[in-house]
Amino acid sequence: MVTLRAPSTLPSTEASPTIPPPALSWLSGPWNVTHSTLPMWKKNRNVVITYTPIPSTTPPQIDDLVTYQPLNSTSVKTVKGVDKPFSVPNTSTSVESDPASMAYNWRGKGWLMIASSKWEILGYGEEEGTGK
Template structure:
């Protein structure tokens, strides 16, 4: 069981400052794999969450979809990650959203989340 250091760096579009969120991801005993418990570091040590990989693929340069439980600071949600600069094509994003809608019908924890997926603005 390998523990992962987790570092997220970002810059809000309305700020010149770069921000970071640090934590530790520990694999859970999920027999299917791909599920982790996250715990913040530093002042975020009070925050924790569970997240899991829902799917991934090599199309469009590579992508991954994760689901995460709510934390003290954020509601539960779904993230779609893309390796390619500029993100995924509209076609690939549409296909992923269709797959999420199909999962929503089978698993109530996705109610409202699959339809709420939106693209974020990148300044790149």
């Protein structure tokens, strides 16, 4: 079962469910972007973000590598950045030994250092009947 909470930026009169953050190991690895509010991804396809925990950072920060293809090209482009956690409401204490955050500030590396964005985990869990 997956429990969802509202984004922290959404004004609401109703309380969102309280969700503990997942394990950092759960978040680590490649993720396919299927939906996004970032305009950049509307002109691109095959967007994959690979998250790698940065050792010895407290709270844990994440290194990320984004690969994607422009809609009108077969070339693969990359973007590198660092994700730093920030606190959001309706987050309970994690039972994991390596907790992730429910929200991150992303900052680009290199010439993209001026670029930044925020992203949040709105829910997670196992799909019923799949074991995933």
